[in-house]
Amino acid sequence: METESEPRFEALSAITLVTSDMERALRFYGALGFPMEYGGPNEAFTSFKIGTSYLNLIAQAHAPINGWGRVIIYVSDVDALYRKVLALGLKPAFAPSDAPWGERYFHVNDPDGHELSFARPLRRTPLAADR
Structure with missing residues (x-):
């Protein structure tokens, strides 16, 4: 069976x-x-x-969708993309920062208000891995 x-x-x-x-x-x-x-x-x-x-x-195609969400996209270089976003005249929510959960990231909204988070996992050092 x-x-x-x-x-x-x-x-x-x-x-x-x-x-x-x-x-x-x-x-x-x-x-x-x-x-x-x-x-x-x-x-x-x-x-x-x-x-x-x-x-x-x-x-x-339908009535407006009410709600909030975030799309998180891993990129090869968070800081380089942040500089590109600024050069395009866009307004990120904040400068790239290192999060306690182990990512470097920043957010920017698209023209429809969707929040995009561009991130990269932080490398763990041997010392950090022991904690």
């Missing part, structure tokens, strides 16, 4: 965010360097490839 095992979660495929203005959102994500895989300014759906996952944008 075969027993059925509990299904397991394997990976996050995508996050989809609603936008009220696809063209404006694409300018924002394009300026940050997000690589577009599908869609465009006149499309109702656009995907950006991030590692093995996707950040999708969908044109607002």
Whole structure:
């Protein structure tokens, strides 16, 4: 007799965010360097490839969604991206900082108010690992 095992979660495929203005959102994500895989300014759906996952944008097709959320994206260099964000005239919530949970990060909102957190795991030193 075969027993059925509990299904397991394997990976996050995508996050989809609603936008009220696809063209404006694409300018924002394009300026940050997000690589577009599908869609465009006149499309109702656009995907950006991030590692093995996707950040999708969908044109607002229903009533506004009320709520709050944050998308956390690991990047190779938090401070370099922060400087790029400032050079683009964007206003991050705060400068990059090291969090007690082991990440260096900062937040910036996209044009639709979605909070993006750009982060990088901190390297653990042998001394810190002993604590």
